[in-house]
Amino acid sequence: MASPRTKQPRKRKLAARWAGREGLSEDRAVSSQVLAQSYPSNNLPMAEQTIPATEPTQAAADGQPVIRLENVHKTYDLGEIQVQALRGISITVREGEFVAVMGPSGSGKSTVMNILGCLDRPTRGHYYLDGVDVSGMTKTELARIRNRKLGFVFQQFNLLSRTSALENVELPTVYAGLNPEERTNRAMESLTRVGLADRAGHHPSQLSGGQQQRVAIARALVNRPAILLADEPTGNLDSRTSVEIMHILQTLNDEQGLTIVLVTHEQDIAQYAKRTLEFRDGKLRRDNIIRDRFVAREVLQTLPTAEEQAAEDAEENARQEKLAGGDGAG
Numbered sequence: 001m002a003s004p005r006t007k008q009p010r011k012r013k014l015a016a017r018w019a020g021r022e023g024l025s026e027d028r029a030v031s032s033q034v035l036a037q038s039y040p041s042n043n044l045p046m047a048e049q050t051i052p053a054t055e056p057t058q059a060a061a062d063g064q065p066v067i068r069l070e071n072v073h074k075t076y077d078l079g080e081i082q083v084q085a086l087r088g089i090s091i092t093v094r095e096g097e098f099v100a101v102m103g104p105s106g107s108g109k110s111t112v113m114n115i116l117g118c119l120d121r122p123t124r125g126h127y128y129l130d131g132v133d134v135s136g137m138t139k140t141e142l143a144r145i146r147n148r149k150l151g152f153v154f155q156q157f158n159l160l161s162r163t164s165a166l167e168n169v170e171l172p173t174v175y176a177g178l179n180p181e182e183r184t185n186r187a188m189e190s191l192t193r194v195g196l197a198d199r200a201g202h203h204p205s206q207l208s209g210g211q212q213q214r215v216a217i218a219r220a221l222v223n224r225p226a227i228l229l230a231d232e233p234t235g236n237l238d239s240r241t242s243v244e245i246m247h248i249l250q251t252l253n254d255e256q257g258l259t260i261v262l263v264t265h266e267q268d269i270a271q272y273a274k275r276t277l278e279f280r281d282g283k284l285r286r287d288n289i290i291r292d293r294f295v296a297r298e299v300l301q302t303l304p305t306a307e308e309q310a311a312e313d314a315e316e317n318a319r320q321e322k323l324a325g326g327d328g329a330g
């Protein structure tokens with residue numbers, strides 16, 4: 001197995017666009033301080049077999065196509081200028097796949113996720129979701145499909161701050177029209193799946209970043225979606241917590257066959273997926289199958305737990321103090 005991640009840059013990113021449309025904008029009016037992150041755009045560290053981007057990978061999974069983009073273009077019309085965010089994207093994602101979308105800042109990753117998530121429509125081209133062309137649907141029709149078929153996870157968690165974990169997770173079931181008892185049962189079941197049943201009554205501020213992201217994953221799962229879409233879900237988390245999140249995603253994918261599409265800037269996060277799609281300048285440049293997949297469960301065994309790390313730090317501090325004391329006396 002290749003070496004797992006050792007460090008995690010802390011980043012702040014824009015997820016408010018999605019959050020606002022989901023009606024979850026209470027917490028963060030995140031500014032558009034889009035990350036000016038250097039990305040090795042000319043030298044992408046891809047060790048896997050490369051498949052020409054124009055040929056959608058058929059071998060990646062045996063399942064039925066759940067997502068099919070056909071020559072999708074997206075142009076943002078800003079009056080004076082037009083931004084061509086997507087310039088002819090064709091992708092097929094099959095049931096049970098775990099895809100990591102990569103590429104430099106501004107390459108169109110979030111734009112394509114917005115379209116996959118039925119939050120936005122292509123300017124040109126077609127999007128078939130479960131075989132149905134959704135490209136021409138009205139906003140109301142898209143909202144219904146979104147609630148039924150898709151779950152979302154964002155970098156900023158986007159939880160409602162004055163609301164318990166349980167109530168946060170229940171929220172999408174309100175729109176799905178479930179009765180209150182069924183809603184609570186579903187939300188508890190979902191929290192259990194991410195290992196947080198014992199934190200149901202906690203508010204987001206009483207939870208760690210990783211726990212908040214797990215609540216967000218539980219919320220994304222509560223309506224039993226066919227597809228989970230995650231835009232940089234580990235972008236605000238430290239390395240161990242990131243691997244814990246990837247462990248949850250791998251378990252959902254491996255054991256429950258959940259189809260996952262995840263955006264990440266980080267190669268070592270992408271390495272937990274089964275396939276990578278690399279974007280550049282609004283085009284799909286590469287479509288790779290991951291050969292040496294990281295297994296989060298194994299990687300976690302090699303990383304210190306939070307408690308071990310704290311103990312190590314305390315020991316190191318004590319050692320330094322002793323050294324300093326010794327110097328003073330001598």
Ligand SMILES: Nc1ncnc2c1ncn2[C@@H]1O[C@H](COP(=O)(O)OP(=O)(O)OP(=O)(O)O)[C@@H](O)[C@H]1O
Pocket residue numbers: 034035076077078083084085103104105106107108109110111112
């Ligand atoms: N609502 C919008 N209006 C106008 N232009 C937009 C809008 N959203 C995105 N763009 C532009 O479209 C292009 C693609 O943006 P997108 O957000 O998809 O990039 P990204 O790959 O997700 O980048 P990052 O890694 O920084 O999140 C960029 O040039 C961006 O400035």
Ligand SMILES: [Mg+2]
Pocket residue numbers: 109110111
């Ligand atoms: Mg983005």
